[in-house]
Amino acid sequence: MITNTELEYKGDIYPSKIIKVIKETDSVFLYTDNDVILKLTVIRDSLIRFRYTTKGYFSRDFSYAIDPNQSHGYNELELIEDAEFYTIRTSKLRCKVRKSDVHVTIYDIDGNIILDEEIGFHWEESYAFGGNIVKMSKVSREGESYYGLGDKPTHFNLKGKRVENWATDQYAFHKDQEPLYKVVPFYVGLHNKTAYGIFFDNTFRTFFDFGQERRNVTSYWAEGGEMNYYFFYGPSMAEVVTAYTDLTGKPELPPLWTLGFHQCKWSYYPEAKVKEVTSKFRELQIPCDAIYLDIDYMDGFRCFTWNKDYFPDPKRMVSELSADGFKTIVIIDPGIKIDKEYSIYNEAVANDYFCKRADGPYMKGKVWPGECNFPDYTNPAVREWWAGLFKELVSEIGVKGVWNDMNEPAVMEVPGKTFPMDVRHDYDGNPCSHRKAHNIYGTQMARATYEGVKRFAYPKRPFIITRSAYSGAQRYCSSWTGDNVATWEHLWIANIQMQRMSISGMGFTGSDIGGFAEQPSGELFARWIQLGVFHPFCRVHSSGDHGDQEPWSFDDEVVHITRKFVSLRYQLLPYLYTMFWKYINEAVPMLKPLVYYDQEDPQTHYRTDEFIFGEQFLVCPILEANSQGRRIYLPAGNWYNYWTDEVVSGKREVWVATDYDQIPLFVKEGAIIPKYPVQQYVGEKEITEVSLDVYYKAGKEQSFLYEDAQDGYDYNKGRFSLLSFQFIGKENQMVLQKHKEGKFDTTYKTFKINLHGLPFKIKSVYVDNERRDPAALQWNGNSFIIEKDFSEVHITGE
Known part of the structure; x- marks a missing residue:
């Protein structure tokens, strides 16, 4: 143990002895004689907030990350004092605070240490900025693993890594590069099969060190603000991730079409090129639901304008695309061109909506339009104004979604790639510098965009994607991982980033399939498609500098593979939609890393490649060229x-041989997988029958199917259909039971039951205790058709 005095030469300062304790409802305040206050708040029995101040009082409590609708409530809170410690006890935790130096140790109810401090809270006075560098160090135990922190392009287990959180435009980033576009200061620790989580809610530049500097120490610190963190106790990883996601919020259900396949490029123009691309998708029968317009659709890159040479009648074009099943998504960046002939610029100047430097003038920076000013999205009035700007795009022209880019915020031709640190922000009535507001700028832009698109898309649901995000951004938007590269290494990175984002609360995420920078080979593009269709957000996007990146830009085999896997995604849309329903209702991530799926198995703790898609698919992408298979861990x-x-x-680990048009893909025994017929776009066909792929198991397994009108808000009024299926397999028999909740009546009338792995020859079939003639069920080997309103199917064998 390193003592305080041994480290004082570094300029670090530490809490002294506790001189006073006050308990108020859900909080305990511990005061020291050198003006440190620790406010410990019990949010739930397994969720405790730790908030420190070094100045003898707390500033206004405000966070963009915390969902205002998140629930509070606990069963027990007791403060106990003995000679050396104060103990705060809940029904699940014991938190001991040492009187001499505010050292904190957290135990479970059986007295096992979950998390212990090494030095604990300490700080360094930052005279350059007039605040503190706040620090926390915890003991890192032998065999402890760490996961989370958003879009980090590094090994999934963060043990031995140091990472930085500062939203940064990192074009063509590489493996292990820090920092990237998103800031999610939340991690999950796992030790002795027990999981806990830490969310360090501080929007300044933050760092996390998982035993890199000192082998047995995990530390995190920020260049300003408070030491303010939340501790989540599992003991399962699933409970930690769910609690964090509940705290920072979940999105509303997206329209079903957003889960389809999307095509994007920098840039599709003029209109004839857009129509050429969309027509080719329909000609080749590759399903696609969305086409994207990058910055070249604008007049001189001015937001909310159209280049009339390229797009003379955008409303007509968008309508014609819609008639062919394509929803149009447009890009909107934060930089507003300095142009006195530009109405939006003039409105912002007239209302004083732009960010200012500390000494008064508007902050000016170069992005695509040239010299720009930038709205202060931390000002509620600016967000309201920005939301109103989407009226023409959405309600008049018919755009279905908006894509926010460059919102780290990115600035060209300056060393830091962003605003000067002296830029001032309103921060919802908590004025601050850009040092504090930088990491949430992109989220507040996405929030304002979401509020506008939602207002004008109503009664349909909005669709927003963002490049930059802070914890809680998932309440407003989906995201993608930024400007990746067409390399095999980036395929590996994309696989890990999606798993990491999923357990970091931001489930609706994807990568630029095929790579944004440079040109993929046909094989790399095909392998990326085979992975990307199993990510919640599925979009091809490229810079276009190195050639085209549509499926037909390669050979016929790539077209075949793309069609095969995109068609599979469209078949699995009801499964994917059900995954999303579970995510927004139960805060369960849509992608589950193997360690999340089975933390009891130490073999999963360092796995990076395989993941669980939903509840019942195991996906393992091919990540190397010329592969005829690979080893995977089941x-x-x-x-x-x-x-x-x-x-x-x-x-166990097994070798799986695969053809070029396959990847290792497995289904959990007992699963019931719903499938729609292949459509070229969502809504092309009325669904008249749903297939249920039933995988036999000796035992029980539960599966779900969630459906609604696929858009709109009637599902909030109970107009949804939630089917729960119970599979029961016994010797020479199987039972399939169905229970329905909700008032929505689906368009289809029948299920086609496809039986997999049935270990006996079928003798008889009973539907709701009535024996059925196989001919009446259109029996065909291992499949048959029954009415959708059945309650139980009982099959016996011989």
Whole structure:
């Protein structure tokens, strides 16, 4: 143990002894004789907030990250004092605070240490900025693992890594590069099969060190603000991730079409080029729901304008695209061109909506339009004004979604790539410098965009994507991982980033399929498609500098693979939509890393490649060129090879051979997978029948199917259909039970039941206790058709 005095030469300052304690409702205040106050707030029995001040009082409590609708409530809160410690006890935790130096140790109810401080809270006075550098160090135990922190392009387990959180435009970033576009200062620790989480809610530049500087120490610090963090206790990783996601919020359900396939490029113009691309998708029968317009659709890159040479009648074009099933998404950046002939610029100047330097003038920086000023999205009045600007785009022209880019905020031709640090922000009535507001600038822009698109898209649901984000941004938008590169290494990075983002609360995320910078080979593009269709947000995007990146830009085999896997995604839309329903209702991530799926198995703790898609698919992408298969780790249980129906037992590593048009893909035994017919776009066909792929298991398994009108808000009024299926497999028999909740009546009338792995020959079929003639069920080997309103199917064998 390093003592305080041994470190004082570094300029660090430490809390002294506690001289007073006050308990107020859900909080305990501990005061020291050198003006440190620790406010410990019990939010739930397994969720505690730790907030420190070094000045003898707390500033106004304000956070953009915390969902105002998140729930409070606990069963027990007791403050106990003994000679050396104060103990705060809940029904799940014991938090001991040492009187001599505010050292904190957290135990479970059985007295096992979950998290112990090393030095604990300390700080360094930052005279350059007049504040503190606030620091926290915890003990890192032997065998402890760490996960989370958003879009970090590094090994999934962060043990031995140091990372930085400062939203940065990193064109063509590489493996292990820091920092990137998003700031999610939340991690999950796992030790002795027990998980906990830390969310350091501080918007200044922050750092996390997981044993890199000192092997047995995990530390995090910020260049300003408060030491303000939340501790989540599992003991399962799933409970930690759910609690964090509940705290920072969940999105509303997106329109179903947003889960389809999207095509984008910098840039599709003029209108004839857009129509050429969309027509080719329909000609080749590759499903696609959205086409994107990058910055060249604008007049001189001025936001909310159109280049009339390229797009003479945008409303007509958008309407014609819509008639062919394509929703139009447009880009909007934060930089507003300094142009006195530009109405939006003049409105912002007239209302004083732009960010200012400390000595008064508007902050000026170069981006695509040239010299620009930038709205202060931390000002509620600016957000309201910005939201109103979407009226023409959305309600008049018919644009279906908006894509916010360059909102780190990115500035060209300056060393720091962003605003000067002396820029001032309103911060919702908490005035501050850009040092504090930088990391949430992009989120507040996305929030304002969301509020505008939602207002004018009503009664339909909005669709927003953002490049930069801070914790809580998932309440407003989806995201993508920024300007990646067309390399095999980036395919590996994309796979890890999606898993990391999913357990960091931001589930609706994807990568630029094929790579944004440079040109992929046909094989790399195909392998990326095979991964990308299993990510919640699925979009091809490229810079266009190195050639085209549509599926037909390669050879016929790539077209075949793209069609095959995108068609599979469209078949699985009801499964994916159900995943999303579970995410927004139960805060369950849509992608589950293997360690999340089975933290009891130490073999999962360092796995990076495989992940669980939803609840019942195991996906393992091919990440190397010229591969004819790969070794994968199957978690506990029995798994069906999706392509062959071969059953493989888990908790072991196996070699899986695959063809070029396949990847290792497995389905959990007992699963019931709903499938729609392949459509070229959502809503092309009325669904008249849904397939249920039933995978036999000796035992029980539960599956779900959530459906609604696929857009709009009637689902909030109970107009949804939630089917829960119970599979029961026994010797020579199987039972399929169905229960329905909700008032929505689906358009289809029948289910086609496809049986996989049935270990016996069928003797009889009973539907709701009535024996059915196989001919009446259109029996065909291992499939049959029954009415959708059945309650139970009972199959016996011989």
